[in-house]
Amino acid sequence: MAVLSKVYVKRRTRFFDWMQDGVAVFASWPVYPRNGDVEHPYRPDSDLHFLTGFDEPESAAVLVKKGQERRFLLFVRPRDPEMETWVGSRAGEEGAVRDFGADEAHPIGEFESRLGDLLTNQPCLYLSFGLHPDLDRKVLAIVERLKGEARRGICGPFRMIDPREFLRQARLVKDREEIGAVEKACDITRAGFEAAFRAVMPGMPERELQAVVEFEFRRRGADRVSFETICAGGAHATTLHYIRNDGLLRDGDLVLLDAGAEVAMASGDITRTFPVNGRFSRVQRRVYEWVLQAQAAAIEAIRPGATYAQVHQAALEVLVEGLRDLKVLRGKTSELIETGAYRPYFMHRIGHWLGMDVHDVGPYFVDGASIPLQAGMVMTVEPGLYFADRQDVPRPLRGIGIRIEDDVLVTPRGRRVLTEGLPKTVDEIEKVLARPGAWWGEVRPLARES
Ligand code: GLY
Ligand code: MN
Numbered sequence: 295m296a297v298l299s300k301v302y303v304k305r306r307t308r309f310f311d312w313m314q315d316g317v318a319v320f321a322s323w324p325v326y327p328r329n330g331d332v333e334h335p336y337r338p339d340s341d342l343h344f345l346t347g348f349d350e351p352e353s354a355a356v357l358v359k360k361g362q363e364r365r366f367l368l369f370v371r372p373r374d375p376e377m378e379t380w381v382g383s384r385a386g387e388e389g390a391v392r393d394f395g396a397d398e399a400h401p402i403g404e405f406e407s408r409l410g411d412l413l414t415n416q417p418c419l420y421l422s423f424g425l426h427p428d429l430d431r432k433v434l435a436i437v438e439r440l441k442g443e444a445r446r447g448i449c450g451p452f453r454m455i456d457p458r459e460f461l462r463q464a465r466l467v468k469d470r471e472e473i474g475a476v477e478k479a480c481d482i483t484r485a486g487f488e489a490a491f492r493a494v495m496p497g498m499p500e501r502e503l504q505a506v507v508e509f510e511f512r513r514r515g516a517d518r519v520s521f522e523t524i525c526a527g528g529a530h531a532t533t534l535h536y537i538r539n540d541g542l543l544r545d546g547d548l549v550l551l552d553a554g555a556e557v558a559m560a561s562g563d564i565t566r567t568f569p570v571n572g573r574f575s576r577v578q579r580r581v582y583e584w585v586l587q588a589q590a591a592a593i594e595a596i597r598p599g600a601t602y603a604q605v606h607q608a609a610l611e612v613l614v615e616g617l618r619d620l621k622v623l624r625g626k627t628s629e630l631i632e633t634g635a636y637r638p639y640f641m642h643r644i645g646h647w648l649g650m651d652v653h654d655v656g657p658y659f660v661d662g663a664s665i666p667l668q669a670g671m672v673m674t675v676e677p678g679l680y681f682a683d684r685q686d687v688p689r690p691l692r693g694i695g696i697r698i699e700d701d702v703l704v705t706p707r708g709r710r711v712l713t714e715g716l717p718k719t720v721d722e723i724e725k726v727l728a729r730p731g732a733w734w735g736e737v738r739p740l741a742r743e744s
Protein backbone atom coordinates (compact mmCIF):
# COMPACT_ATOMS: atom_id res chain seq x y z
CA MET A 295 0.00 0.00 0.00
CA ALA A 296 2.15 2.80 -1.34
CA VAL A 297 0.08 5.83 -0.43
CA LEU A 298 -1.79 4.42 2.52
CA SER A 299 -0.63 5.93 5.71
CA LYS A 300 -1.63 4.59 9.09
CA VAL A 301 -2.85 8.03 10.08
CA TYR A 302 -6.02 7.68 7.99
CA VAL A 303 -6.78 4.29 9.51
CA LYS A 304 -6.28 5.79 12.95
CA ARG A 305 -8.58 8.72 12.18
CA ARG A 306 -11.27 6.48 10.69
CA THR A 307 -11.09 4.28 13.77
CA ARG A 308 -11.72 7.30 15.96
CA PHE A 309 -14.64 8.28 13.77
CA PHE A 310 -16.09 4.75 13.79
CA ASP A 311 -15.75 4.64 17.59
CA TRP A 312 -17.73 7.88 17.83
CA MET A 313 -20.49 7.01 15.36
CA GLN A 314 -23.57 4.96 16.08
CA ASP A 315 -24.60 2.11 13.82
CA GLY A 316 -25.36 3.51 10.41
CA VAL A 317 -23.82 5.06 7.33
CA ALA A 318 -21.63 8.14 6.96
CA VAL A 319 -21.23 9.86 3.61
CA PHE A 320 -18.43 12.27 2.65
CA ALA A 321 -18.17 13.78 -0.81
CA SER A 322 -15.58 15.77 -2.72
CA TRP A 323 -16.29 19.32 -3.82
CA PRO A 324 -17.61 19.64 -7.36
CA VAL A 325 -15.21 20.80 -10.03
CA TYR A 326 -16.28 24.33 -10.97
CA PRO A 327 -16.07 25.61 -14.56
CA ARG A 328 -14.10 28.82 -14.86
CA ASN A 329 -14.54 29.83 -18.49
CA GLY A 330 -14.77 27.96 -21.77
CA ASP A 331 -13.54 24.47 -20.98
CA VAL A 332 -11.15 25.68 -18.25
CA GLU A 333 -11.83 24.68 -14.66
CA HIS A 334 -11.01 26.31 -11.34
CA PRO A 335 -8.13 24.44 -9.70
CA TYR A 336 -9.53 21.59 -7.66
CA ARG A 337 -8.83 21.63 -3.94
CA PRO A 338 -9.73 18.44 -2.04
CA ASP A 339 -12.27 18.57 0.76
CA SER A 340 -10.58 18.76 4.15
CA ASP A 341 -12.87 16.29 5.96
CA LEU A 342 -12.67 13.75 3.14
CA HIS A 343 -8.91 14.10 3.15
CA PHE A 344 -8.74 13.88 6.94
CA LEU A 345 -10.48 10.51 6.92
CA THR A 346 -9.13 8.95 3.72
CA GLY A 347 -6.17 10.81 2.22
CA PHE A 348 -7.95 10.37 -1.13
CA ASP A 349 -7.56 13.67 -2.96
CA GLU A 350 -8.98 13.07 -6.43
CA PRO A 351 -12.01 15.04 -7.62
CA GLU A 352 -15.35 13.30 -8.22
CA SER A 353 -14.99 10.99 -5.26
CA ALA A 354 -16.91 10.02 -2.15
CA ALA A 355 -16.29 7.92 0.93
CA VAL A 356 -18.91 5.89 2.75
CA LEU A 357 -18.32 4.45 6.20
CA VAL A 358 -20.70 1.73 7.35
CA LYS A 359 -20.89 0.57 10.95
CA LYS A 360 -22.86 -2.27 12.45
CA GLY A 361 -21.63 -3.23 15.91
CA GLN A 362 -18.06 -4.35 15.52
CA GLU A 363 -18.40 -4.61 11.74
CA ARG A 364 -16.89 -1.60 9.97
CA ARG A 365 -16.65 -1.05 6.24
CA PHE A 366 -14.88 1.69 4.28
CA LEU A 367 -16.02 2.26 0.70
CA LEU A 368 -14.55 4.64 -1.83
CA PHE A 369 -16.32 5.85 -4.94
CA VAL A 370 -13.81 7.08 -7.49
CA ARG A 371 -13.31 8.05 -11.13
CA PRO A 372 -12.68 4.82 -13.03
CA ARG A 373 -9.48 4.37 -14.99
CA ASP A 374 -9.84 5.88 -18.46
CA PRO A 375 -6.78 5.84 -20.74
CA GLU A 376 -8.07 8.62 -22.95
CA MET A 377 -8.93 10.99 -20.09
CA GLU A 378 -5.72 10.11 -18.31
CA THR A 379 -3.80 11.14 -21.43
CA TRP A 380 -5.31 14.59 -21.07
CA VAL A 381 -5.39 15.21 -17.33
CA GLY A 382 -3.21 12.64 -15.62
CA SER A 383 -3.45 9.29 -13.93
CA ARG A 384 -6.19 8.12 -11.60
CA ALA A 385 -6.13 5.57 -8.83
CA GLY A 386 -9.26 3.86 -10.13
CA GLU A 387 -11.09 1.24 -8.06
CA GLU A 388 -8.03 -0.98 -7.82
CA GLY A 389 -5.81 1.82 -6.60
CA ALA A 390 -8.45 2.93 -4.10
CA VAL A 391 -8.33 -0.51 -2.48
CA ARG A 392 -4.60 -1.11 -2.85
CA ASP A 393 -3.27 2.34 -1.96
CA PHE A 394 -5.97 3.86 0.22
CA GLY A 395 -7.14 0.83 2.16
CA ALA A 396 -10.77 0.83 0.99
CA ASP A 397 -12.61 -2.42 1.72
CA GLU A 398 -14.51 -1.88 -1.53
CA ALA A 399 -14.26 0.64 -4.33
CA HIS A 400 -16.74 1.48 -7.08
CA PRO A 401 -17.02 3.94 -9.96
CA ILE A 402 -18.42 7.28 -8.84
CA GLY A 403 -21.17 6.85 -11.45
CA GLU A 404 -22.62 4.06 -9.28
CA PHE A 405 -22.69 6.20 -6.14
CA GLU A 406 -26.41 7.02 -6.12
CA SER A 407 -27.66 3.57 -7.03
CA ARG A 408 -25.43 1.85 -4.47
CA LEU A 409 -26.27 4.37 -1.77
CA GLY A 410 -29.87 3.16 -1.83
CA ASP A 411 -28.71 -0.34 -0.88
CA LEU A 412 -26.22 0.96 1.63
CA LEU A 413 -28.86 3.03 3.43
CA THR A 414 -31.51 0.28 3.47
CA ASN A 415 -32.53 -0.60 7.02
CA GLN A 416 -29.85 1.61 8.51
CA PRO A 417 -30.81 3.48 11.67
CA CYS A 418 -28.62 6.52 11.20
CA LEU A 419 -27.29 8.71 8.39
CA TYR A 420 -24.25 10.96 8.84
CA LEU A 421 -24.02 13.77 6.31
CA SER A 422 -22.62 17.31 6.39
CA PHE A 423 -25.96 18.88 5.58
CA GLY A 424 -25.89 22.16 3.70
CA LEU A 425 -22.40 21.73 2.33
CA HIS A 426 -23.39 20.19 -1.01
CA PRO A 427 -27.09 21.02 -1.62
CA ASP A 428 -27.20 18.76 -4.70
CA LEU A 429 -25.96 15.82 -2.68
CA ASP A 430 -28.37 16.64 0.17
CA ARG A 431 -31.29 16.51 -2.26
CA LYS A 432 -30.19 13.22 -3.77
CA VAL A 433 -29.51 11.56 -0.44
CA LEU A 434 -32.75 12.79 1.12
CA ALA A 435 -34.68 11.54 -1.94
CA ILE A 436 -33.15 8.10 -1.41
CA VAL A 437 -34.03 8.20 2.29
CA GLU A 438 -37.64 9.15 1.51
CA ARG A 439 -37.92 6.41 -1.09
CA LEU A 440 -36.73 3.83 1.43
CA LYS A 441 -39.23 5.01 4.03
CA GLY A 442 -41.96 4.57 1.43
CA GLU A 443 -41.17 0.87 1.15
CA ALA A 444 -42.20 -0.05 4.67
CA ARG A 445 -44.68 -2.69 3.46
CA ARG A 446 -41.81 -4.55 1.81
CA GLY A 447 -40.00 -4.63 5.15
CA ILE A 448 -37.64 -1.86 4.13
CA CYS A 449 -36.81 1.16 6.17
CA GLY A 450 -34.56 4.17 5.77
CA PRO A 451 -32.60 5.97 8.43
CA PHE A 452 -34.72 8.05 10.82
CA ARG A 453 -31.80 9.64 12.59
CA MET A 454 -29.60 12.13 10.81
CA ILE A 455 -26.44 13.49 12.35
CA ASP A 456 -23.91 16.01 11.05
CA PRO A 457 -20.46 14.33 11.32
CA ARG A 458 -18.84 17.74 11.74
CA GLU A 459 -19.92 17.56 15.37
CA PHE A 460 -17.06 15.07 15.71
CA LEU A 461 -14.73 16.31 13.00
CA ARG A 462 -14.50 19.92 14.12
CA GLN A 463 -13.37 18.70 17.54
CA ALA A 464 -11.05 16.03 16.13
CA ARG A 465 -9.44 18.53 13.79
CA LEU A 466 -9.16 21.25 16.44
CA VAL A 467 -6.74 19.24 18.56
CA LYS A 468 -4.24 18.08 15.97
CA ASP A 469 -2.58 14.70 15.75
CA ARG A 470 1.18 14.38 15.28
CA GLU A 471 0.84 14.01 11.52
CA GLU A 472 -1.20 17.17 11.08
CA ILE A 473 1.15 19.15 13.32
CA GLY A 474 4.03 17.92 11.14
CA ALA A 475 2.23 19.12 8.01
CA VAL A 476 1.44 22.52 9.54
CA GLU A 477 5.10 22.87 10.58
CA LYS A 478 6.13 22.23 7.00
CA ALA A 479 3.61 24.76 5.67
CA CYS A 480 4.91 27.32 8.20
CA ASP A 481 8.53 26.68 7.15
CA ILE A 482 7.71 27.23 3.49
CA THR A 483 5.64 30.31 4.32
CA ARG A 484 8.53 31.75 6.30
CA ALA A 485 10.89 31.18 3.36
CA GLY A 486 8.48 33.09 1.12
CA PHE A 487 8.64 36.09 3.45
CA GLU A 488 12.42 35.93 3.62
CA ALA A 489 12.45 36.23 -0.17
CA ALA A 490 9.92 39.09 -0.09
CA PHE A 491 12.00 41.06 2.43
CA ARG A 492 15.00 40.83 0.14
CA ALA A 493 13.07 41.56 -3.05
CA VAL A 494 11.03 44.61 -2.14
CA MET A 495 11.97 47.93 -3.73
CA PRO A 496 10.23 51.28 -4.12
CA GLY A 497 8.18 51.48 -7.29
CA MET A 498 7.51 47.75 -7.43
CA PRO A 499 3.98 46.64 -8.31
CA GLU A 500 2.17 44.91 -5.44
CA ARG A 501 1.67 41.96 -7.80
CA GLU A 502 5.37 41.57 -8.31
CA LEU A 503 5.96 41.16 -4.59
CA GLN A 504 3.03 38.73 -4.51
CA ALA A 505 4.75 36.79 -7.30
CA VAL A 506 8.01 36.64 -5.34
CA VAL A 507 6.40 35.24 -2.20
CA GLU A 508 4.36 32.72 -4.19
CA PHE A 509 7.39 31.79 -6.34
CA GLU A 510 9.27 30.88 -3.19
CA PHE A 511 6.29 28.90 -1.87
CA ARG A 512 5.99 26.92 -5.07
CA ARG A 513 9.62 26.05 -5.52
CA ARG A 514 9.77 24.84 -1.97
CA GLY A 515 6.97 22.40 -2.64
CA ALA A 516 3.76 24.26 -1.82
CA ASP A 517 0.76 22.73 -3.56
CA ARG A 518 -1.01 26.08 -3.64
CA VAL A 519 -1.51 29.17 -1.51
CA SER A 520 -3.66 28.62 1.56
CA PHE A 521 -5.63 31.81 0.72
CA GLU A 522 -5.32 34.63 -1.77
CA THR A 523 -2.18 36.62 -1.00
CA ILE A 524 -2.77 40.08 0.45
CA CYS A 525 -0.07 42.47 -0.75
CA ALA A 526 -1.20 45.91 0.35
CA GLY A 527 0.92 49.01 -0.10
CA GLY A 528 0.20 52.17 1.91
CA ALA A 529 -3.49 52.80 2.63
CA HIS A 530 -4.50 49.54 0.93
CA ALA A 531 -3.46 47.90 4.19
CA THR A 532 -6.48 49.44 5.92
CA THR A 533 -8.66 47.06 3.87
CA LEU A 534 -8.31 43.88 5.90
CA HIS A 535 -8.56 41.36 3.08
CA TYR A 536 -7.23 43.46 0.20
CA ILE A 537 -6.50 40.99 -2.60
CA ARG A 538 -6.62 43.20 -5.69
CA ASN A 539 -2.88 43.74 -5.42
CA ASP A 540 -2.97 46.10 -8.40
CA GLY A 541 -1.23 49.12 -6.88
CA LEU A 542 2.36 50.24 -6.55
CA LEU A 543 4.65 49.96 -3.53
CA ARG A 544 5.79 53.53 -2.98
CA ASP A 545 8.85 54.99 -1.32
CA GLY A 546 7.87 56.01 2.22
CA ASP A 547 4.92 53.61 2.45
CA LEU A 548 4.61 50.40 4.38
CA VAL A 549 3.56 47.17 2.71
CA LEU A 550 1.37 44.68 4.54
CA LEU A 551 2.04 41.20 3.19
CA ASP A 552 -0.28 38.44 4.45
CA ALA A 553 0.33 35.11 2.76
CA GLY A 554 0.38 31.38 3.37
CA ALA A 555 1.69 28.27 1.67
CA GLU A 556 -0.39 25.11 1.64
CA VAL A 557 1.36 21.77 1.55
CA ALA A 558 0.08 18.28 2.30
CA MET A 559 -3.32 19.86 2.96
CA ALA A 560 -1.98 22.06 5.75
CA SER A 561 -1.80 25.85 5.86
CA GLY A 562 0.67 28.48 6.93
CA ASP A 563 -0.48 32.06 7.55
CA ILE A 564 1.97 34.89 8.21
CA THR A 565 1.69 38.66 8.07
CA ARG A 566 4.54 41.11 8.15
CA THR A 567 4.27 44.85 7.61
CA PHE A 568 7.48 46.51 6.51
CA PRO A 569 8.78 49.72 4.93
CA VAL A 570 9.09 49.61 1.15
CA ASN A 571 12.31 51.65 1.28
CA GLY A 572 13.80 49.73 4.19
CA ARG A 573 13.36 52.33 6.98
CA PHE A 574 10.34 52.93 9.20
CA SER A 575 9.33 56.57 9.60
CA ARG A 576 8.92 57.78 13.20
CA VAL A 577 5.16 57.51 13.15
CA GLN A 578 5.17 54.13 11.39
CA ARG A 579 7.61 52.84 13.98
CA ARG A 580 5.46 54.09 16.84
CA VAL A 581 2.37 52.28 15.59
CA TYR A 582 4.41 49.19 14.73
CA GLU A 583 5.88 48.94 18.23
CA TRP A 584 2.41 48.91 19.77
CA VAL A 585 1.17 46.16 17.48
CA LEU A 586 4.32 44.17 18.16
CA GLN A 587 3.89 44.57 21.90
CA ALA A 588 0.25 43.47 21.62
CA GLN A 589 1.31 40.38 19.70
CA ALA A 590 3.97 39.52 22.30
CA ALA A 591 1.39 39.85 25.09
CA ALA A 592 -1.05 37.56 23.27
CA ILE A 593 1.58 34.93 22.50
CA GLU A 594 2.71 35.04 26.11
CA ALA A 595 -0.88 34.37 27.22
CA ILE A 596 -1.09 31.12 25.23
CA ARG A 597 -0.86 28.02 27.37
CA PRO A 598 -3.08 25.04 28.12
CA GLY A 599 -6.07 26.16 30.19
CA ALA A 600 -5.92 29.80 29.10
CA THR A 601 -8.98 30.74 27.07
CA TYR A 602 -9.11 32.14 23.56
CA ALA A 603 -10.79 35.22 25.07
CA GLN A 604 -7.85 35.77 27.44
CA VAL A 605 -5.43 35.71 24.52
CA HIS A 606 -7.58 38.25 22.69
CA GLN A 607 -7.87 40.41 25.80
CA ALA A 608 -4.10 40.43 26.38
CA ALA A 609 -3.57 41.94 22.93
CA LEU A 610 -6.56 44.26 23.16
CA GLU A 611 -5.34 45.93 26.35
CA VAL A 612 -2.02 46.78 24.73
CA LEU A 613 -3.64 48.01 21.52
CA VAL A 614 -5.97 50.31 23.44
CA GLU A 615 -3.00 51.66 25.42
CA GLY A 616 -1.41 52.30 22.05
CA LEU A 617 -4.47 54.09 20.72
CA ARG A 618 -4.37 56.38 23.77
CA ASP A 619 -0.65 57.00 23.34
CA LEU A 620 -1.20 57.83 19.67
CA LYS A 621 -3.94 60.30 20.67
CA VAL A 622 -6.57 58.42 18.69
CA LEU A 623 -8.61 57.67 21.80
CA ARG A 624 -8.98 59.48 25.12
CA GLY A 625 -10.21 58.00 28.38
CA LYS A 626 -9.63 55.02 30.63
CA THR A 627 -8.46 51.82 28.93
CA SER A 628 -11.11 49.72 30.69
CA GLU A 629 -13.91 52.03 29.52
CA LEU A 630 -12.58 52.21 25.99
CA ILE A 631 -12.61 48.42 25.91
CA GLU A 632 -16.07 48.18 27.43
CA THR A 633 -17.62 50.65 25.01
CA GLY A 634 -15.82 49.19 21.98
CA ALA A 635 -14.38 52.60 21.11
CA TYR A 636 -11.29 50.87 19.66
CA ARG A 637 -13.27 48.96 17.04
CA PRO A 638 -12.82 51.38 14.14
CA TYR A 639 -9.05 50.72 14.45
CA PHE A 640 -8.95 47.04 15.50
CA MET A 641 -12.01 45.36 14.08
CA HIS A 642 -11.15 41.67 14.09
CA ARG A 643 -10.38 39.00 16.65
CA ILE A 644 -6.88 38.07 17.72
CA GLY A 645 -6.65 35.04 15.45
CA HIS A 646 -8.18 31.80 14.28
CA TRP A 647 -7.53 28.08 14.38
CA LEU A 648 -5.07 26.96 11.73
CA GLY A 649 -4.76 23.55 10.13
CA MET A 650 -6.05 21.96 6.97
CA ASP A 651 -8.14 25.07 6.38
CA VAL A 652 -6.50 28.42 6.95
CA HIS A 653 -9.51 29.42 9.03
CA ASP A 654 -9.70 25.96 10.46
CA VAL A 655 -12.72 24.25 11.92
CA GLY A 656 -13.33 24.05 15.63
CA PRO A 657 -15.51 25.84 18.15
CA TYR A 658 -14.45 29.08 19.81
CA PHE A 659 -17.09 28.81 22.54
CA VAL A 660 -18.31 25.89 24.59
CA ASP A 661 -21.61 26.34 26.43
CA GLY A 662 -21.33 30.07 25.84
CA ALA A 663 -17.87 30.33 27.41
CA SER A 664 -14.64 30.99 25.54
CA ILE A 665 -12.87 27.73 24.82
CA PRO A 666 -9.83 26.79 26.91
CA LEU A 667 -6.69 26.01 24.93
CA GLN A 668 -5.26 22.49 24.87
CA ALA A 669 -1.93 21.11 23.74
CA GLY A 670 -2.19 20.27 20.06
CA MET A 671 -4.28 23.27 19.03
CA VAL A 672 -2.75 25.70 16.54
CA MET A 673 -3.85 29.32 16.32
CA THR A 674 -2.73 32.46 14.58
CA VAL A 675 -1.92 35.55 16.61
CA GLU A 676 -2.50 38.58 14.42
CA PRO A 677 -3.22 41.89 16.13
CA GLY A 678 -3.39 45.00 13.98
CA LEU A 679 -4.11 48.70 13.95
CA TYR A 680 -5.76 50.22 10.90
CA PHE A 681 -6.08 53.93 10.30
CA ALA A 682 -8.20 54.73 7.28
CA ASP A 683 -8.05 58.13 5.65
CA ARG A 684 -10.85 59.59 7.83
CA GLN A 685 -11.56 62.72 9.87
CA ASP A 686 -11.47 60.86 13.21
CA VAL A 687 -7.87 59.78 12.62
CA PRO A 688 -4.99 62.18 13.48
CA ARG A 689 -3.52 63.29 10.16
CA PRO A 690 -0.05 61.68 10.48
CA LEU A 691 -1.64 58.26 11.06
CA ARG A 692 -3.97 58.32 8.08
CA GLY A 693 -3.35 55.52 5.61
CA ILE A 694 -1.31 53.37 8.00
CA GLY A 695 -2.38 49.75 8.44
CA ILE A 696 -0.20 47.34 10.41
CA ARG A 697 -0.78 43.68 11.18
CA ILE A 698 1.74 41.19 12.53
CA GLU A 699 0.80 37.51 12.37
CA ASP A 700 2.46 34.31 13.52
CA ASP A 701 1.28 30.72 13.92
CA VAL A 702 1.42 29.20 17.38
CA LEU A 703 1.14 25.60 18.57
CA VAL A 704 -0.16 25.06 22.10
CA THR A 705 2.23 22.68 23.86
CA PRO A 706 1.82 20.82 27.17
CA ARG A 707 3.89 23.49 28.96
CA GLY A 708 2.98 26.58 26.97
CA ARG A 709 3.45 27.34 23.32
CA ARG A 710 5.76 27.08 20.36
CA VAL A 711 5.77 29.73 17.64
CA LEU A 712 5.90 27.69 14.44
CA THR A 713 6.87 30.74 12.40
CA GLU A 714 9.65 31.74 14.83
CA GLY A 715 12.81 33.26 13.46
CA LEU A 716 11.29 35.43 10.76
CA PRO A 717 12.39 39.06 11.27
CA LYS A 718 9.80 40.92 13.29
CA THR A 719 11.26 43.65 15.49
CA VAL A 720 11.96 47.05 13.92
CA ASP A 721 15.70 46.40 14.07
CA GLU A 722 15.42 42.91 12.59
CA ILE A 723 13.26 44.18 9.76
CA GLU A 724 15.44 47.17 8.95
CA LYS A 725 18.45 44.89 8.97
CA VAL A 726 16.98 42.38 6.52
CA LEU A 727 15.79 45.26 4.31
CA ALA A 728 19.16 47.02 4.34
CA ARG A 729 19.87 46.19 0.70
CA PRO A 730 16.54 46.75 -1.09
CA GLY A 731 16.07 44.40 -4.01
CA ALA A 732 19.13 42.27 -3.18
CA TRP A 733 17.12 39.10 -3.89
CA TRP A 734 16.95 39.83 -7.61
CA GLY A 735 20.68 39.48 -8.00
CA GLU A 736 20.95 36.49 -5.72
CA VAL A 737 18.09 34.18 -6.60
CA ARG A 738 19.36 30.83 -7.81
CA PRO A 739 17.82 27.43 -8.35
CA LEU A 740 17.56 25.59 -5.03
CA ALA A 741 20.17 22.90 -4.48
CA ARG A 742 18.66 19.63 -5.64
CA GLU A 743 19.46 16.10 -4.64
CA SER A 744 21.13 14.51 -7.64
N1 GLY B 1 -5.08 35.77 5.75
C1 GLY B 1 -6.28 35.76 6.38
C2 GLY B 1 -6.09 35.79 7.82
O1 GLY B 1 -5.04 36.13 8.29
O2 GLY B 1 -6.98 35.45 8.54
MN1 MN C 1 -3.09 35.95 7.45
Ligand code: MN
Pocket residue numbers: 563645646674676699
Ligand atom coordinates in the same frame (compact mmCIF):
# COMPACT_ATOMS: atom_id res chain seq x y z
MN1 MN D 1 -4.79 34.63 9.78
